[in-house]
Amino acid sequence: MPYRYLEDIATADAAFEVEGKTLEELFRDAAIATFEVMADTGTVKPEVTREIELENEDVDNLLFDWLSELVYLKDAESLIFSRFDVNIRKNDAYKLKATVSGEPINQREHSLRSDVKAVTYHMFEVKKTGENWTARVVLDI
Amino acid sequence: MEIKKISDYIWEIPTTEKEGMLVPARIYATEKLLREMDAGVFEQVTNVACLPGIQKYAYCMPDGHWGYGFPIGGVAAFSKEDGVISPGGIGFDINCGMRLIRTDLTVSEVAPRIRELVNLLFETVPAGVGSKGLVKLSVEEFKRVMTCGVDWCIEKGYGWEEDRERIEENGCIPGADPSKISEKAISRGIAQLGTLGSGNHYLEIQIATPDKIFDKAAAKALGIFENQVLVMVHCGSRGFGHQVATDYLRVFDAAMRKYGITVRDRELACAPFNSPEGQDYFKAMKCAANVAFANRQVIVHRIRQGFGRIFGREPEDMGMHIIYDVAHNVAKLEVHEVDGVEKELIVHRKGSTRCFGPGRREVPEIYRNIGQPVIVGGSMETGSYLLVGTEKAMKETFGSTMHGSGRTMSRTKAKHEVRGTELKKKMEEAGIIVKAVSMSGLAEEAGFAYKNISEVVETMELAGISRKVVELKPIGNIKG
Numbered sequence: 001m002p003y004r005y006l007e008d009i010a011t012a013d014a015a016f017e018v019e020g021k022t023l024e025e026l027f028r029d030a031a032i033a034t035f036e037v038m039a040d041t042g043t044v045k046p047e048v049t050r051e052i053e054l055e056n057e058d059v060d061n062l063l064f065d066w067l068s069e070l071v072y073l074k075d076a077e078s079l080i081f082s083r084f085d086v087n088i089r090k091n092d093a094y095k096l097k098a099t100v101s102g103e104p105i106n107q108r109e110h111s112l113r114s115d116v117k118a119v120t121y122h123m124f125e126v127k128k129t130g131e132n133w134t135a136r137v138v139l140d141i
Numbered sequence: 142m143e144i145k146k147i148s149d150y151i152w153e154i155p156t157t158e159k160e161g162m163l164v165p166a167r168i169y170a171t172e173k174l175l176r177e178m179d180a181g182v183f184e185q186v187t188n189v190a191c192l193p194g195i196q197k198y199a200y201c202m203p204d205g206h207w208g209y210g211f212p213i214g215g216v217a218a219f220s221k222e223d224g225v226i227s228p229g230g231i232g233f234d235i236n237c238g239m240r241l242i243r244t245d246l247t248v249s250e251v252a253p254r255i256r257e258l259v260n261l262l263f264e265t266v267p268a269g270v271g272s273k274g275l276v277k278l279s280v281e282e283f284k285r286v287m288t289c290g291v292d293w294c295i296e297k298g299y300g301w302e303e304d305r306e307r308i309e310e311n312g313c314i315p316g317a318d319p320s321k322i323s324e325k326a327i328s329r330g331i332a333q334l335g336t337l338g339s340g341n342h343y344l345e346i347q348i349a350t351p352d353k354i355f356d357k358a359a360a361k362a363l364g365i366f367e368n369q370v371l372v373m374v375h376c377g378s379r380g381f382g383h384q385v386a387t388d389y390l391r392v393f394d395a396a397m398r399k400y401g402i403t404v405r406d407r408e409l410a411c412a413p414f415n416s417p418e419g420q421d422y423f424k425a426m427k428c429a430a431n432v433a434f435a436n437r438q439v440i441v442h443r444i445r446q447g448f449g450r451i452f453g454r455e456p457e458d459m460g461m462h463i464i465y466d467v468a469h470n471v472a473k474l475e476v477h478e479v480d481g482v483e484k485e486l487i488v489h490r491k492g493s494t495r496c497f498g499p500g501r502r503e504v505p506e507i508y509r510n511i512g513q514p515v516i517v518g519g520s521m522e523t524g525s526y527l528l529v530g531t532e533k534a535m536k537e538t539f540g541s542t543m544h545g546s547g548r549t550m551s552r553t554k555a556k557h558e559v560r561g562t563e564l565k566k567k568m569e570e571a572g573i574i575v576k577a578v579s580m581s582g583l584a585e586e587a588g589f590a591y592k593n594i595s596e597v598v599e600t601m602e603l604a605g606i607s608r609k610v611v612e613l614k615p616i617g618n619i620k621g
Contacts, residue, residue, distance in 0.1 A: 113581045
């Protein structure tokens with residue numbers, strides 16, 4: 001699995017580490033790890049899509065904004081996502097364009113878990129190690 | 142790390158422990174609870190001790206555990222003039238808190254209908270990921286909720302006139318300013334008024350068993366009697382508060398450079414209280430705090446309606462008064478004595494509760510002789526407490542005590558230990574009827590994932606900070 005949950009960080013919350021060959025993979029799998037905290041994403045069909053565009057000079061703030069945007073959409077539009085097509089380009093700044101797909105939240109159809117309140121900066125890290133990108137994220141539950 | 146014993150219940154980490162510590166750190170715990178605390182607590186509480194303008198001590202209460210930035214169970218007071226405000230010292234769930242409602246009903250009247258009652262409240266108090274409330278609001282109306290809090294609810298028929306005085310800050314902190322709120326926070330929270338959320342949030346039907354009433358006089362003053370049925374609610378400002386905190390975390394992350402403040406953890410991002418960023422956040426935080434008070438108020442309205450439907454009586458006739466409502470994730474301006482001088486301080490409580498002693502004007506008149514009621518929520522299996530604050534708390538902890546039992550086991554580990562369906566069955570066998578949106582969410586909240594609440598509450602009792610009035614045993618529980 002490209003992500004794994006960390007058990008002993010921030011006892012009451014959820015933390016994960018994620019690794020990807022590209023930034024796109026890293027961002028996609030971080031999004032999956034975030035939504036897997038909230039639901040079994042296998043029960044969520046990719047029926048509704050949303051476009052997300054973000055820009056940031058720092059790759060770590062871009063990841064923070066990306067995950068925060070998804071958490072925001074979950075409440076604002078009552079949507080839960082299971083598919084993330086991410087494109088990231090770097091010129092002066094990092095530019096992200098993504099199409100995310102999911103469904104309106106349905107407590108009867110979706111196997112729901114714990115709500116994510118926010119992405120935190122606690123032990124937050126994005127780095128490139130050799131060929132791969134890795135990130136560590138703590139979510140507030 | 143050097144931890145000095147001050148008394149059987151107080152431990153101190155001196156300023157020599159870490160470069161930059163401005164005050165010592167103090168941890169309230171028995172030796173056993175201290176030994177069991179995760180190392181992260183000591184790291185975090187000493188990081189807080191480094192923040193500009195901190196007064197006396199950086200505190201951690203006996204329910205303390207590793208949070209982000211500040212430890213959960215943290216208390217820190219900063220000078221209003223040259224101190225900071227930190228969103229990380231409040232938490233993402235601004236004004237997460239507890240509310241306790243009494244009834245005149247006894248367990249023998251409620252027990253035969255408990256399943257029906259739990260099912261009805263589960264329908265009328267939406268819970269779980271993405272749940273929407275039953276109150277429809279325009280943006281203008283939502284802004285009035287931000288500025289008026291519980292007053293808005295009472296005006297709209299979601300509460301009684303007397304409710305106001307039985308809530309911390311009368312359910313409305315003055316000075317909330319919706320112009321400091323992002324459109325995102327509005328669109329995220331506007332449909333969620335009257336919802337419970339998930340995680341450790343709950344609505345619980347509880348009883349006061351005769352052997353668990355510790356202070357008969359205080360119990361009477363608070364409207365508690367033997368075998369009484371009560372209802373406890375634990376929730377906060379929902380997506381609205383979470384978005385306010387997220388928005389300002391980014392603002393503060395950038396402001397740190399501007400003000401030349403460095404911290405040991407990005408989650409400790411802070412700004413001078415008297416800076417544009419600090420004041421903007423304080424005004425936005427008050428909006429979220431008022432929304433949380435209103436959220437719990439709408440839930441209380443649904444509880445009163447639910448009891449009315451099941452028992453065929455008016456809520457007034459069943460004595461369904463609010464006992465009290467406390468905020469345990471908030472920062473407030475309060476006057477406290479520091480080195481013999483009264484000072485206005487910005488007191489941060491993150492997973493800790495205000496517990497003002499008798500006589501303080503912030504304590505409602507009806508309770509002024511006994512001290513402020515403090516509601517401490519336990520795990521859904523073990524029970525909760527109603528306490529009162531003491532004079533000693535005013536001198537020692539800026540009038541603060543614990544907020545709950547405190548987690549000791551991660552969510553993932555708890556889920557490995559027990560399945561939600563198993564736990565539900567086990568709880569029902571023990572006389573607690575549970576209705577939950579998520580079975581895995583239920584497993585994460587199993588009693589064994591928490592410290593022993595009685596041990597935690599006893600610590601602050603023996604330390605003289607808060608006094609036990611009654612322990613409440615759950616008989617019905619609703620979770621997200």
